Amino acid sequence: MATAKTENVGPVVMGLNKQNGQLRGQTKPASVQPAPTSQGKNNRVKTSVICTLLPTGNEFEDYCLKRELLMGIFEMGWEKPSPIQEESIPIALSGRDILARAKNGTGKSGAYLIPMLERIDLKKDHIQAIVMVPTRELALQVSQICIQISKHLGGVKVMATTGGTNLRDDIMRLDETVHVVIATPGRILDLIKKGVAKVDRVQMMIMDEADKLLSQDFVVLIEDIISFLAKNRQILLYSATFPISVQKFMAKHLQKPYEINLMEELTLKGITQYYAYVTERQKVHCLNTLFSRLQINQSIIFCNSTQRVELLAKKITQLGYSCFYIHAKMMQEYRNRVFHDFRNGLCRNLVCTDLFTRGIDIQAVNVVINFDFPKNAETYLHRIGRSGRFGHLGLAINLITSEDRFNLKAIEDQLVTDIKPIPSSIDKSLYVAEYHCSNADCDVEEVEEKSGHQQDST
Incomplete structure (x- = not known):
């Protein structure tokens, strides 16, 4: 092009x-x-430090993913996992909490969506995973990627819900089967408190742009949302920067998280x-x-x-x-x-x-x-x-x-x-x-x- x-x-x-x-x-x-x-x-043209950004040897097939999920991954044009995906996918599949730092644009969405979709059980008709994001635009983007990757899985139901949209439409949607919810904090908390979004059996909660989600604008909402989740849930945090607020949250809510830091070599290169x-x-x-x-x-x-x-x-x-x-x-x-x-x-x-x-x-x-x-x-x-x-x-x-x-x-x-x-x-x-x-x-x-x-x- x-x-x-x-x-x-x-x-x-x-x-x-x-x-x-x-x-x-x-x-x-x-x-x-x-x-x-x-x-x-x-x-x-790609950066001269491409070795720090592109795959280092692993293949998506190495993670024993469902064939249908692999089809969606390859149709996205993702030939091999990026470094953040190589680090995250096997750990997330194991059920362990993750604290990951990586530059924007290095494949963070795939790093959490791939293991999340692999773990969805289509025989269960309740919400199994929540992806929290700070903006409506990011929620729409992540939901589009999630739908594209999962289109061959045979029935994964993905829902995006954000403030500024019709609440009644969301309530009607949740009356049907939903496996994955991608949401901004205020709207999903509203649906939870109304008893419409039942999250007590959610097995995975992901926070993309975690530094923003744990800022003063959102942290009270996030804490409130977590209080409705099961105690044995898995939490994955992804962001390019991690201020003190993230460290406090990690100490309080994550269980011996696996830490990934790819920022030193990636920032601004x-x-x-x-x-x-x-x-x-x-x-x-x-x-x-x-x-x-x-x-x-x-x-x-x-x-x-x-x-x-x-x-x-x-x-x-x-x-x-x-x-x-x-x-x-x-x-x-x-x-x-x-x-x-x-x-x-x-x-x-x-x-x-x-x-x-x-x-x-x-x-x-x-x-x-x-x-x-x-x-x-x-x-x-x-x-x-x-x-x-x-x-x-x-x-x-x-x-x-x-x-x-x-x-x-x-x-x-x-x-x-x-x-x-x-x-x-x-x-x-x-x-x-x-x-x-x-x-x-x-x-x-x-x-x-x-x-x-x-x-x-x-």
Whole structure:
């Protein structure tokens, strides 16, 4: 799948309702390539540390999985287990608790869904496993993967339930057989307390993005949910970061957990990071220049507030580029539509808040731009992790104002990484699979000249 350069498509007329997050530049017919779908084969060059990201020898057949489950795994395009899957699957199958750290995009979903589905007993018509996630979008993504993997198992019933959707529909669904529930904490707790979701026989509880689930926003709900589970349940925790809150939870609720830590070799590798020093008023112009110079497959642009997301999305559309936007204050049906359409490659650029930073796996994204620089290292890590999924190379560009320079230094120190000044040229091989111009470098001198800050090319 060849990546295609983001093109300025000329005069713009706003398309669709503003609320739905999909702003499209409408022009006369032109030979503009559509954004490549994230569902197709991704030929983007992979990181030089691929040995730490890709399989090291084991095969999925080595775990004695059901033949029907193997069929679903291979149809997903998963040829061999990734390191986090190699570490997790046999331990999870044994029934032991797990505390796992691994970079986003390295196969965490498969690491817990595969053993979970292997252990589902279709002869039992009650809820046997719960997957807890912090956002609706992640719940939808995980449920789609779970359904795809299990489609040959002959009747595994998977249900996603999140806040912001019709509670009556969930109640009616739970009146029938459900084996796996993938949920956000508030909604599943509500269903449990109403006596609709019976979880006393759940054998496995999985927490994806556990650091977020155990933050102040969710930890009380999680504790409450666990009080309804059987004492002999198995708990699996997965996340890229594990603050003190996770350690306290582990000591209280996990029984001699098997600890997996793949973060030391994985964090930020494969993602080239740059910053452009600009004033606030120069940001849009700088972004426009990046769009015209970079060869973008799909990009995600982050802002620090919902208001700035909508304003920037409107501005990008006025500049002549189609873009979607998404944030937490949008109606859920619009958020679902934007997420689905962007994932399927219907638009090249997405403007969003940190709602979209956790666990969202869209492999076609090769460029992440921090239009607003984040305040802490954890947010930065999750944001730029949207590129470089599962070992593919990615590019992260940060627009830095004078107020951001201290955060920049602090994040570099905490993540032990080097965010360099944007050079006069960016080698396309750092973030695209193939290209068709004679010059192998991407000239972005205009970014620096028009931002009024000439960077040191070294």
